[in-house]
Structure formats: C-alpha cells, structure tokens
Amino acid sequence: MAGSYTVYFGPQHPGAPGNIGFKLELEGERVVKAELIPGFLHRGFEKMIENRKWENSYVLSYRFCVEDPDSLEVAYAEALDKVFRVEPPEKARYFRMIQAEFSRIASHMFWVHFMAGSTGLRTPAYWASAAREEILKWFAWVTGHRVYHNFSVPGGIRGEVPEGFGERTTQLTYLVEDIVKDVEKALLGNRVFKRRTRGVGVIKGDVALKLGATGPVVRGGGLKYDTRKIAPYERYDKVSFEIPVGEVGDSYDRALVRFREVYESLKIIRQAVLEVRRGEPYRVKVPLTAPPGRGYARVEAARGEYTVHVVSTGGRSPYRVRFKSPSLPLLTTVLNYILENEEVTIADLPVIFASLDPCAPDIDR
C-alpha cells in the first residue's frame, strides 16, 4: 500500500462544492479524512443585519444561499411577522409557498449540474438549466428579479401579482414537469450514473439526523422527516403532498428523492395557485419600530431545516439575528461518517459532494 499523505482539494476545483476547500488525508487513493476549510465566502451577515433598519434588513436575509434564496427569504419574513405581531393575509401565505417551492425546484435543477458533471454527463445538465431558466423567467415576470427576489416582506408580499398569474403559473408547472421528467430519465436511467452512485456514500436517515443533517440526505436514507409536515408553517397543512423517501441512503437514493421532491413541489404549487387571486389584499402595514420580543421561524429549505432567530429590544433595527445553516453538518459530520465507513476514492469524492448538495456560502455566511 502506498503511504499516507495530505492533499488540499479546492476551492478552485471543478469537483469542489462551490468556493470551499478541504484538507484530505489519503492512503493511496482512499480518502480517510476530510477536514473542511471554510471562510472563503464569509461576509458577516449576522453583524451587518444589526446595522440595518428593519425595512432594509430583509435585503440581506436571503443572500447567503444563492441557489435557494426564497426559502430563506420566507423564513425571515415569517420571523419578522412574529416580531411585529402581524398576521399576513391568506393570499400572501399561499404566495410565499409558491415562491419557496419554485425556489426549491430551481435549486434542485441547479444541483443537476453538480451531480451530472461529477459523473461525466453533460446533457441532463443542459436540459435542467432549461427548466431553471423557465423558473427564473417566471420570477423576473412576477418580482422583477431573476435570482434574488426580495418579494416576501414582513406583513405579506411586496406587491400585487401580475395579470394572468394563475394561468401562466399553472402552465409553467406543466412545462417544468415535462422537462424534469426528461432530465430524470436521462440522469437516473443512465447506466454510467447508476454505476457511479449505487452504494456510494451510504448513510441511513436516523444516523444522519443524529449527526445534525436534515433534508434530502435524511429522506434519502429512508426516514420521512420534513418540517413542512412535522411543524407546518405558512399553509402547508392545507395542501396535500407526499414526502418521498429512498431506501438504501446512497447517492442514487438522494438523487431520486430530489427528483421526486420536484414533482411534489409542483403539486403544491398547483394547489396554492388557486388561492392567489388578483385584487385581494396582499400586505398589511408594519410599523417602523418593532416591539421588544422574539421571532422564530423554521422552514424546510432545499437542503434541510433552516431556522431564523430574531431578537428585538425595540427600536429601528434588529438586536440580533441568528441563522441556522443546513449545509454545515453535511460537509463535516456526515462526510466524515461516510469516509470512515466505506472506502471512498478521490474519484468518488465529487459524486458524494454533489449528492449531499451543500451550499457553500450557507456554511460561511
């Protein structure tokens, strides 16, 4: 056996999950241990948000996961609803669900780039980017922005939905579903993909939970665990949807769960669209100063449970805001659990990274 040595992997590496580095301990080709090197994306959101006024603070609240900003935005808006003690109109509640679910789909479609890229497939990534592009166009039409939308604000949503909202949104869900079905067939049905992902990176759901992970990693391991079901926020208790789960908990199952989740998200959107009608009130006014108190929100983002804790001591700015990143356990405890329990080579490492789908800026904030 070749000797053991240390190699730095990333952040400038196509296989690295974003701008984040690793210090790998290798024995021959086998990876024994991976130590995370974060900090390349640290901006200090929790400090900056304390310097902002309430009405400016939510511009910062979602920018630390560029792939899935809307779940974060919805969570912060919800926490602020509780700080200001306002009840947003029903329409806004349903719209926030649509926004968060489209963001989840867009995030999962972006993930196809990583997953397909790391297994050497290009075509599914091209098709997935088409689905994502359609969603971004929809966002640009409704909110005026492609990537960061800033549409869920405390007390409701920022503006009225455009003319023909219901029809176009429903149409879009069918268009996206068609594309996603093709992508799924091309990716999950591919023999190369199956060989590269079956039995690679196995972790069971209950083990992953104990290590701090949530989201598709837990569900891929066969555990029905979803914040939308166990602690429904917005109006997730009023819509019907399933929680897709895998069996083995390997990379293939996690990929499968993500595709199944997209179909469930589309189902949720089709139900929620019926409740969003033009002309109904979309926002209640919130005062400029908040009463002292606490706001807390927990949502199911694309990568797992995401929580916001806002502390207010009165006045024009938040006193302290704390975010919980769902990606941190994925690249630390979960990754090292996988490395300890199976023989992972360098070539399999990008596959495992991609199947865990971490969001690098979310770790650093």
Added chain:
Amino acid sequence: MASVMKRLVNWARSRSPWMIHYCAACGAIEFPMLVMSPLDWERYGYMPVPSPRQADFIAGMGYLTRKTVKLMINLFRQTPNPKYVVAGCNCTATGGLYWDSYATFKRLDDFFTVSGWVPGCMPMPDDWTALLVDLRRQVEGGLKRDVLKDFESYIKSVEEEERKWAKEYYSRSQPPVNYSFKETYPECEENYPDLKLCVTSVGREKLRSVLGELKSKGFQLLLNIDAVDYPKNGVIELYYVVENTGDGSQMAVKTFTPRGDPVVESVHDIYPNALYIEREVYEMMGVVFRGHPDLRKWILDGNWEGPPPLRKDVDTASYVVKTFYKGDRYGR
C-alpha cells in the same frame, strides 16, 4: 509583416477567451446559464478551464472576501501572460450591499488593473454577455495585459490594525454582571405552540446534564447554538436549540455566561455536530467551550484578525468606513 502577424495573433486570441473555473461568489450562479443555451457563450470561444495555466482571464464574481482575494492573487500569478482581470457585480466595484462587512475588501482594482466591469446585483445575463463581447473587442485591438498592484503592504497594514484593536479590546475590563435569571427547566419559560418551540432555561453548570437528559428523551438533533450578547447586563446568552426527532418539537435551552469569564462546557460528545457550531460561536462571540478538542479560528481565519466581531461593543461598521472608505461613508 510583423504588424500583420501581431494582428493575426490578437485576433486569434480574442476568439478563445478562457476563464479560470473559479466560482468566487454569488455572481457565479448565472454562469451555467450563460454557457448553455440559449445564450451559449461557447459560440464566442469561451470556456471555463479547471487550471489557471490554460486560462486567459479571471473574473471576480461578486463580493471579495479577504481569503478569496488572497487566493485570486495566487491564481493570477499562475496564469500565463497575457492575462486579464474582469470584475462582475457591484461588490467588486464599490463594496456593494456589503459595504459594512468586516470580512470583505471593497474594490478589485486595489489589487489588479481591471479590463472590464459588469454592473448590477445580480447582473443580468445580457450584462455578462456585453462584458464578454467587450473583452473580445479589446483583446483584438491589442489590450495590454493586466498586472498586480502593490497589495502586500495594504493587506498587512489592515491586519496589523486589527491585531492592535484585538489587543486593546481584550485588555479592557468587562462590565459587571447585572442580570436576572431564573431556572425553569423542565418547565417552559416561553412557549410557541404553532412552532412547537419551547424556551427553557438552566444554569451553565447544569447545561451538559440537561442536554444529555434531553437527548435520551428523544431530542437527538442539535440544530444550532444561538448566542446573544448583552453588554449592558454583562452577559452572553446562549440558546441550544434541539429537536425531538419523534414529533418534531423543539426545545431551546437557554443559559448565560458572564462576559468577564465566558466559559461553557462543550457538548460535542453528546451532539457530534456541536464540534463545529461551537467553534463558530467561539470565533464570532468569544465564548470558550471547555473540553473542546480543537478550538481555533476557522471561518474567520484569513478574514479577520480583530476582536470577536459579533460582540455588540465591537463596532465593525465604523471601523470599515474608517479603514476602507477613508472615513467617508458615501464615498463608496
């Protein structure tokens, strides 16, 4: 003849602008869309290359954290001549939305000469395309290569100032503890039934045993450790948020530690992911976790040398304005 040759070389060079595949910040989110249809940058000869040795240009895609800038300088040095630098998004031009961030540098042209800029946050794909077309035109016209500026003394002076501040901060005496605290465990202090959240409080010496007990009751998932600093009361409050994996209810165990002696027992043997969350709380808030095997700078390593930035009496915003904008907040 020589000039014809030169023009030919420039023309050929402009037809294959290859970029280092380095997704430095959030601006990179649009790049897969740009390279693929419908915008299809490959028709311009563009390609993201994994190695800097094959690249022609490097792009700053959004905010420049200090660690990233150091890495970008390293990558730029490895790129063969002629090489170019382009700057995308507002943050590389002015600091953008993160003008008061203590961990970012505000302008890319403090470090390199820059050949092209893209405005916006997020820039639209057409803006990026305009940049690429412009870069091609410039290269064809014989654009001079970009060079590194004198950055070493600048980075060093910034870090030196922060170290001085940290020294001064730690030598200051802490305010006395003036804080009322009542232990309520196992009863809830505050209850949020719609979130299934219950806030309870324990003294810091009992924290470990309480969390161990909660874990055996089914609270197996540690979500986060929230730290809130109260300089007026002289304490730092800590909330250990744990989740019951059976019914999804959450418990926030509140405890506090005086600012003069911010020591708490580590719980990493009860919850494995606490190892990393505690490390983050240590560097951001200056709370020391006794029994933690590897307490060190982690996220802030290379980004910040000063006192714990999330403490309330550490005013990073005015420090940033003084250091990076020369005292003029609207000069950005």
